[in-house]
Amino acid sequence: MTNDEASKTSSSAQKELIKLAEDSRCLLHYVARHGNLTISPEIAKGITTVSTKIENDNWSVGDEIYLIQCYDRLARQIYPVTIESIKAVVPIITNGKQSKPTASKTITLYRYYTVFTLLFLLMVQMFYLFGYTLLEDLKPFPQPIVSPLPDDIEANYQLLKQWNFLWMFGQTIQLDVPLDKQHFGIEFSANLIAAQSFIQMLQSYLLPLIYGLLGALIFVLRTLLQQVRSLTYTASREIGYRLRLTLGCLAGMITGWFLKPEMGEMALSPMALAFLAGYSIEVLFSLLDKLIDSLRRQTNSTPPTIPPSH
Structure with a gap:
């Protein structure tokens, strides 16, 4: 050397x-x-x-x-306090200037995520309820459907068409039938079917996903608060938080698959369970593991079928 x-x-x-x-x-x-x-x-x-x-x-x-x-x-x-966690939580003073610790930046970031998710959820929820209300007012309309409609039904129908126009991104339902009084009922039914299908997709997939994401975000914020208070937060934990958000979305969608209430029936339990699944994904995946273990044990305990002898 x-x-x-x-x-x-x-x-x-x-x-x-x-x-x-x-x-x-x-x-x-x-x-x-x-x-x-x-x-x-x-x-x-x-x-x-x-x-x-x-x-x-x-x-x-x-x-x-x-x-x-x-x-x-x-x-x-x-x-569990370490030198890394102290530096990540306690502000550092360099040359007389106090720098923002990593924990403060992380909390600010996830707070923005939570507010944005909550606002987006409220917008989707209001859009859903508006379309559902219009659909429920039009569904009991007696058959056959002919033009002209009564004024209140016509107003609801025009609003429903505009509602469909929004979620279809500016597209309208095009049918290969003449737009006359005789075929008006086909257009009327087509708009109702399209609205009903989209509402079912919102209820079964998108809304549970957002509720699960919101539950995961609230869990992350609560955990961050506890770790900052106890000085146990480290920057490496953020990887786990990001994975938690993804798992929260999946947990919410899983509850949407298993719990499919009647169209438009916004009972508290399905969406509340999607929120709880996102907040506590360990409970959901623990139940899934138990279900899989139970099915595996039943499969292993089933005696093999012996073919009859000739």
């Missing part, structure tokens, strides 16, 4: 040791600020003494080993 390489290695080791001393003091200050924690005087004295020697560039290998031992004992004492 050349002199330059040895110098670089020594400089790198010096930086690592300085960082370890800074982290040790950070943990020590955390313990000092929390009255429910106590620390051994030996650990506090060891960290302070060795840190001072490092600052004065007057340390030895024995000091480095002793600092590592003190750091290990202190880290075990305050776990």
Whole structure:
């Protein structure tokens, strides 16, 4: 090894040791600020003494080993709080300026996600209820349907056509029949069928998905609040939060598959269960695992069929 390489290695080791001393003091200050924690005087004295020697560039290998031992004992004492979680939650002051910690940025981001999801849910819910109300007013209309319609029915029908026009992105229902009084009933029924099909899709797929996503977002915000208070949040946890949102959407859709109430019947239970499934996906997947295990046991316990002998 050349002199330059040895110098670089020594400089790198010096930086690592300085960082370890800074982290040790950070943990020590955390313990000092929390009255429910106590620390051994030996650990506090060891960290302070060795840190001072490092600052004065007057340390030895024995000091480095002793600092590592003190750091290990202190880290075990305050776990699950770690140096990473403290830095992620507590604001850092650099050159007199206070920077925003990672936890604050994450909370702000997921708060925006939650507000946007809630507003989108309200828009879809209102659009759904408006179309459902129009459809329910037109469904009892007696057959055969001929033009002209009564004024109140005609108003509902025109509004339903505009409602279909919106979710069809500016398209209208085109039928290969002449638009005369004789065939008016076909156009009337086609618009009702289209509206009914779209309402069923909203109720079975889109709304449960959004409710599941909202439940997952609220769980993430609640978990973030608890972790910030206990100083256990770390940046690596955000990967789990993103996966949680995806699983929340899937959990909401799964409840939509299993629970299909009558069209338009917005009972509390199906959508509430979609929300709860997104909030607590562990319960849903635990039930699915039990169901699969039960089916597997039944399959294994079924005796094989023996063909009759000839």
